[in-house]
Amino acid sequence: MVKAIFYHAGCPVCVDAEQMIFTSLDKSKFDLEVVHLGTAQERIAEAESFGVKSVPALVVGEKAYHINFGASLDDVKAGS
């Protein structure tokens, strides 16, 4: 199983992208973890280490894919 992490911050763009990812990802291949960076602020540094700049973002095999634009990580850090 390949690890996939979906980072979001609860914004409407995030929720919509999460639904798409959750529906479309091949669950026989991927172990999907969903991380809300607004509540799990301690994982922001981890997200940044994969190259995540904004949410929603999907990290697959340590590569970051930004899906549309909900909020920058700076906004998430500031709690806005």
Next chain:
Amino acid sequence: MVKAIFYHAGCPVCVDAEQMIFTSLDKSKFDLEVVHLGTAQERIAEAESFGVKSVPALVVGEKAYHINFGASLDDVKAGS
């Protein structure tokens, strides 16, 4: 089967995203079509009608998801 269309323009960001989508999409649920807008310029208007602004982008159920940023549709129209 839900129709999914991946629009790209052959750029490195596009190729990387295409590989991720091709690997991760649940093929039992989705009928995936890949469209190169650089060579199929007649389909740019169709992409725009789904809300696609840049490539690479995935349209699922008529909703557009921009995945990272390779090129704007204006650049694709200009052939750059």
